[in-house]
Amino acid sequence: MLSKRIIPCLDVRDGRLTKGIRFKGNVDIGDPVETAAHYYREGADEIVFYDITASSEKRGIMIETVRKVAERIFIPFSVGGGIRNLDDMRGVLLAGAEKVSVNSSAVRDPGIISRGAESFGSQCIVLGMDVKKTGATVDIPSGYEVVIDGGRTPVGMDALRWAMKGESLGAGEICLNSIDADGTKEGYDLELNRLISSNVGIPVIASGGAGRPEHIYEVLRDNRADAALIASMTHYGTFTIRDIKTFLHDRGIKVRINW
Amino acid sequence: MVYIFSIMIAIIDYKAGNLTSVKRALDFLGRASSITNDYSAIMDAERLIFPGVGAAGSAMADLRSRKVDRAITDFFRSRKPILGICLGTQIIMEKSHENDTRCLGLIKGEVLRFPGNLLEGDGTRLKVPHMGWNSVKVKRKHPLFAEMDPGSEFYFVHSYYPVPELPDNILGETDYGIRFASVLVSGNMAATQFHPEKSGRPGLQILDNFCEWDGKEYVE
Numbered sequence: 001m002l003s004k005r006i007i008p009c010l011d012v013r014d015g016r017l018t019k020g021i022r023f024k025g026n027v028d029i030g031d032p033v034e035t036a037a038h039y040y041r042e043g044a045d046e047i048v049f050y051d052i053t054a055s056s057e058k059r060g061i062m063i064e065t066v067r068k069v070a071e072r073i074f075i076p077f078s079v080g081g082g083i084r085n086l087d088d089m090r091g092v093l094l095a096g097a098e099k100v101s102v103n104s105s106a107v108r109d110p111g112i113i114s115r116g117a118e119s120f121g122s123q124c125i126v127l128g129m130d131v132k133k134t135g136a137t138v139d140i141p142s143g144y145e146v147v148i149d150g151g152r153t154p155v156g157m158d159a160l161r162w163a164m165k166g167e168s169l170g171a172g173e174i175c176l177n178s179i180d181a182d183g184t185k186e187g188y189d190l191e192l193n194r195l196i197s198s199n200v201g202i203p204v205i206a207s208g209g210a211g212r213p214e215h216i217y218e219v220l221r222d223n224r225a226d227a228a229l230i231a232s233m234t235h236y237g238t239f240t241i242r243d244i245k246t247f248l249h250d251r252g253i254k255v256r257i258n259w
Numbered sequence: 260m261v262y263i264f265s266i267m268i269a270i271i272d273y274k275a276g277n278l279t280s281v282k283r284a285l286d287f288l289g290r291a292s293s294i295t296n297d298y299s300a301i302m303d304a305e306r307l308i309f310p311g312v313g314a315a316g317s318a319m320a321d322l323r324s325r326k327v328d329r330a331i332t333d334f335f336r337s338r339k340p341i342l343g344i345c346l347g348t349q350i351i352m353e354k355s356h357e358n359d360t361r362c363l364g365l366i367k368g369e370v371l372r373f374p375g376n377l378l379e380g381d382g383t384r385l386k387v388p389h390m391g392w393n394s395v396k397v398k399r400k401h402p403l404f405a406e407m408d409p410g411s412e413f414y415f416v417h418s419y420y421p422v423p424e425l426p427d428n429i430l431g432e433t434d435y436g437i438r439f440a441s442v443l444v445s446g447n448m449a450a451t452q453f454h455p456e457k458s459g460r461p462g463l464q465i466l467d468n469f470c471e472w473d474g475k476e477y478v479e
Binding site: 001002003004005040045070071074075076094096098121122123124172173201202203222223226227256257258259 | 279283284286287313314380383385386388389392408411412414415416435456457459
């Protein structure tokens with residue numbers, strides 16, 4: 001039986017983590033490579049890097065980071081942020097990432113999903129979605145709207161329709177971030193995750209709102225999601241991956257506990 | 260003076276492979292390897308790894324156009340150890356239903372797609388591809404799984420799975436709605452449907468075990 005995945009997310013800017021991550025034991029690590037190695041040892045099932053480097057001339061730094069990470073960790077990891085074309089994808093994948101994720105760039109140019117899937121395989125292409133609750137309207141029948149540019153720009157597109165279109169274009173996975181829940185530490189948007197997950201045939205990673213292991217349990221049970229993205233709850237030493245997995249395992253969720 | 264070194268581990272070079280991640284894992288283990296599609300370099304190697312991600316049809320076409328299909332077959336007959344990974348594990352079968360592809364035929368049987376209506380024991384619908392960590396039930400002793408914790412999990416990403424005709428070719432099985440053969444063996448060849456190079460410590464153990472394997476079928 002397949003295990004549910006626990007996936008730490010690391011925000012990187014100009015080759016450094018954006019927030020001072022401080023694990024249990026009080027080690028402050030600003031280096032994404034060391035942090036990824038730490039999470040690898042601690043039992044993360046996968047790692048997501050989100051590159052928020054603004055200037056294009058510094059984009060090469062991320063490739064170098066990816067290369068160093070790939071020498072140290074032997075689990076899959078993905079890179080998102082600023083992936084605009086096949087060359088961006090190729091660069092990140094050749095440097096050693098398993099997957100790339102596209103978000104705003106896929107809304108602007110949905111063909112990037114199909115071109116990426118044709119060139120590198122669907123398993124490489126993650127559709128990142130930032131979603132805001134709006135209430136059902138004629139244009140947004142699911143009541144969830146897609147927003148881009150880090151949650152700033154609503155695009156008038158229904159989230160469920162976009163998820164299904166992303167799947168048909170060849171995305172191999174969806175990373176579903178709730179803008180409303182993000183940063184609240186009050187739990188994932190369960191309704192959103194169930195809605196998307198039950199209507200697509202590809203895995204869904206729940207994102208936004210995790211504050212306690214209970215939140216992860218709620219979103220993973222009954223197949224609301226296939227994986228859970230976490231950030232602050234482990235970045236600052238409040239919980240370890242082992243704490244989370246033990247909690248889930250004790251409640252009958254299948255997770256990888258041997259690593 | 261010219262020294263000619265033969266490659267210790269040859270990694271087959273073709274379009275469909277995630278070659279660098281296999282090489283990086285071997286580098287980490289201190290095992291010298293080289294990515295090549297040169298026939299004599301492959302045949303001179305001590306052992307061969309045949310990785311792959313992508314689709315069966317284009318992978319076979321690429322192997323044929325580079326004439327690497329013959330190298331793999333000849334290496335298999337040479338009795339030196341050979342390891343297939345993921346798509347590599349499917350391409351050693353006779354035929355794949357993916358793109359209706361005739362494959363290498365080193366192991367009897369076909370490659371099928373996971374049905375779209377797979378259900379887990381509790382009735383939940385399973386997604387295709389089978390993506391993530393899953394366990395392997397090893398059916399008999401084999402050097403590839405030496406010193407392996409039976410609770411170990413491995414990283415899978417695939418929509419198709421091999422169905423060997425002969426039960427003897429099945430070393431390990433995995434459950435995903437159905438039970439499928441996730442590790443195959445035939446004499447000096449072993450093949451894993453999962454990615455050992457992306458499966459953490461147990462995966463590295465598999466690669467290290469392969470590097471120590473003499474290519475003989477283990478007899479209890």
